[in-house]
Amino acid sequence: MQEFYIESITWDTTFNLESEITLYVRHSGAAFRICYDPRILAVSPSVLDQHHESYRILHNDDPDGEYLEVAERLRKPFEELMTQMAPPIESTRHLHSYLYPPWFILEARVAESSSSHIQPHFKLALSRQESPRPGEYNGMFLQAHLSPLLNSELNRYSSRQVQVLAQTPQLVPSRVLVDGTVYFFKPWVSGRVHGYHELQSYRKILADTEASPPLLADARICRLYGLIIDNDDDVLQHYSLDNGEEDHSGTRLVGLLLTCIDNRGTLKDLAPWDDCTNEDRLRWSGQIHHAVECLHNAGVIWGDAKPENVLIDMEGDAWLIDFGGSYTPGWVDEDKRETVEGDRQGVQRIDDWLTRWSRQPVTRIKRNGEGEGRRQGGSVEGGKEVGGL
Template sequence: MPWESPDSFCMLDLLASDHAIEYAFMYNGTRFHIFTSAEKLLGAGNLLQDFNKFLSHLDDPDIMFQFEEWVLAPLDDFMRKVAPSQGGGTRKPITLLDYFAPPTYAFTIVNKAGTLFAVQEDYNAQIHGDSSPRTRISDSLSDSGPTAHELAGDANLDGYNMPSQDFVCRSSLPPVRHILASELERVDDGLSDEQMSDVPRKVRRVGTDDVFFFKAGSKDHGHLREMELLSQINRSGNFSSPFQTSTLVGIVVWDDSKTSLMGFLLEYIEGETLASRMDGASMETKKKWVRQVESTLKRLHEVDIIWGDVKADNVMINKNGDAVLIDFGGGYTPAYIKQELQQTVQGDLIGLDHIKVALGLTDGI
C-alpha cells in the first residue's frame, strides 16, 4: 500500500477529467474501484481545494503518491479487514483467472462534515468500469459492434466510466494454441510479498513444466499490434538464428467466454535486459550485443516491420549471452525520439544510436 505498508499494492487504472477521478487498484489480491469528483467534495473544510490541487498535477509522481494517501485513508480499516496481508506461510497458487477476476469493491469518496468519507456501492462493471483486459474475438468485422475508440468516446466521468472493450476479428488471430486463464498460474520464484498484487508475468501451465511470459491486453491496443508483428515475423521465415526476437506461442482466453481474449503468451527468455547487463560487460561483449541488435533490426526493416520502442530495456540477454529483441507493442521513449518519429525506420535507428551511446560505443548523437 502506498502509505508505508508492507502489504502488496498495484495501481490498475487511473482516469481523470477536469472535475473527476476514477482510480482502480489491487491490494493484497483484492480489487478496489474508487470514484470522486468536485461535486462530491463540496462542503465544509478544504477537501475540494485539496482535490483540485491533486487533479491538476497527477502526472507528478510525488503528487500522485500524496493523492493515494489522501483518497484511500478513509478505506484503510475496511481494506485491511477484507484483504489482509498475504505474507507468511505457503502462498496459494494464483491463476490468471484468479488475478483478473478477484473479489472487487466499489466506493465513492464524499465530503461528510469536512472529512473524507467512503460510501460503499455494489460493484457493477457496467457502471464502475472493468480494469480487466478483455478483447472480444468476433467472427467478422460486421458483428464487432462499436470500435474501441467509439466506446472510449462514450466515457462519462460525470458518473462513472463505461467499460471499454476492444475487438479483433478471429481470422486475424495468429495460428497458435488458445489456453484458458484458469490453466495458467503465476510462477512464484523469488517474488516479495510487496509484489504479489502486480500483474503476473512469468506463468506456468497448471500440471506441467511449461513456462511462458504473459502479456495482458492493453487499452492502447499494443497487444494486438504485437501479436500481429510477431506473427508476421514468424510467417516471413527470415528470423532463424542469429536473428532473435520474442516468440509468440499462445493466446489466453477467459473461462467464461472463449471469445474474449485476456492476453498472449511468449516463449520465456531466461536472462536479464541489456540495461541490467551493460555495466558489468566487457567492451567486446557490448560490441557483440550491438552487432546482434543491429543485424536483427536491419532484418526487421527488410520485411517492413518497425520495432518501435527501441531501448536497452527492450533487449533481453538470454542464457547463451545473445541479444533478443522484445516488446513490439508500439509506443516510444520521449527522451530518445520525437513523437512524430515513433513507428518509423528513422525512429528505430535513432533509438539504436541511443543504445550505442549507453554502451559507450559512440560519443553522442
C-alpha cells in the same frame, strides 16, 4: 509486491472545486472504486477544505511529488475496510481471478466521532456483468482484423488454465505457467494499433520460423507461443472478439504468451554501470546487429529500436523485444519509422550510444548518484513493466 496499488485516479480536468475524486485500487485479488464526493463531505467544513486542497494538487499535477502523497492520503482511510472485504488469498493463483476480480464501491463520509476525519463506507458490490471491462478503449476497434486468429495454428488457452507465478509492482501478472512451460504474459488492449502491429509481427516470425527453420533459429528475439482467449462462461457478458462473418460471439482476446526472458535488465539500465565492460558492450552490439539482420531476412521490421527494447539475460546476452512498431524520437527519425532504414538508423545510434559510455571514465559511472537507476532483474518483455489492462 505492493499490498495496495492505485491503478488510476480521476477528477474533473476543467477546474471545478465541486469535482468528485475517484480512486481505483487493487488489493489482494479484489478491485475497489473509492469515491470522494464534495456534496457528502460538505457536512464538515474542515474535511471539505481538505478535499478542495487535494483537488487543487491533482489538478495542477504538482511536479514536486505531492500528487502521489495526495493519492496515498486518500487511499489510507480505506485500508482496513479493503482488507476485510478482499477474498482470501489463493494458494495457487490463476489469471482468471486477476481479470475478473470482485468489484466493490466504497464511499468517503465524515466520521461521526470526529468531524475532521474520513469514515470509510461500503456502498455496493458490482456483479461481473456490471464491472469495468479491463483493456477496453472507447475509441476505434480493430476486432474485424483479428478473425484469422481463431482459425490459426496458435495454441489457445482460457485464463482459467494460466497459473500466475509473478506480478509487476503494479500487481499485473507477468510470469505465468501454462502446460508446464513458463511464459511472459502480455495483456491485450482492445483497439490499440501498437498491439495489432506487434501481433502481426509475432505471427510472421512464427510462420517464417516454421517455413524456414534456419532463418531465425539463432536469433535472440521475443516470440509468440499462444493466445489467451475467454468466452462468455469466463466473462459472463457478451464481448465479441471480431465483427467478421463467422460467429465467435462472446469471446475476447485476453493476452499473449511470449518468451519469458530471465534478465538482469534492459540495455539502457546496464550499459552505463561501472561493472559493465567494453567487451560486454561490443558483444551486445554484435548480437543486436545479428538479430536485426535475421529479422530483415525474414521480412520483419523491429520498429522501435532503442536500448529500452533490448533485454540482457542472466548469461549476459542481448535479446530484442517489442515489435509493436512506431518509433522513439532521438533513436529513429519519424520519416523512417517502421522501415528497414529506420531499424538500421536505430541500431547505429545504439552503437554510438554504447561507444559514448565506453569512453566514460569509470569514476563518472556511479551506482548511487548520477546516471540512471537500475531495473531489478526479473522476467519482463518489452523492456517495460506492464501496468494494467
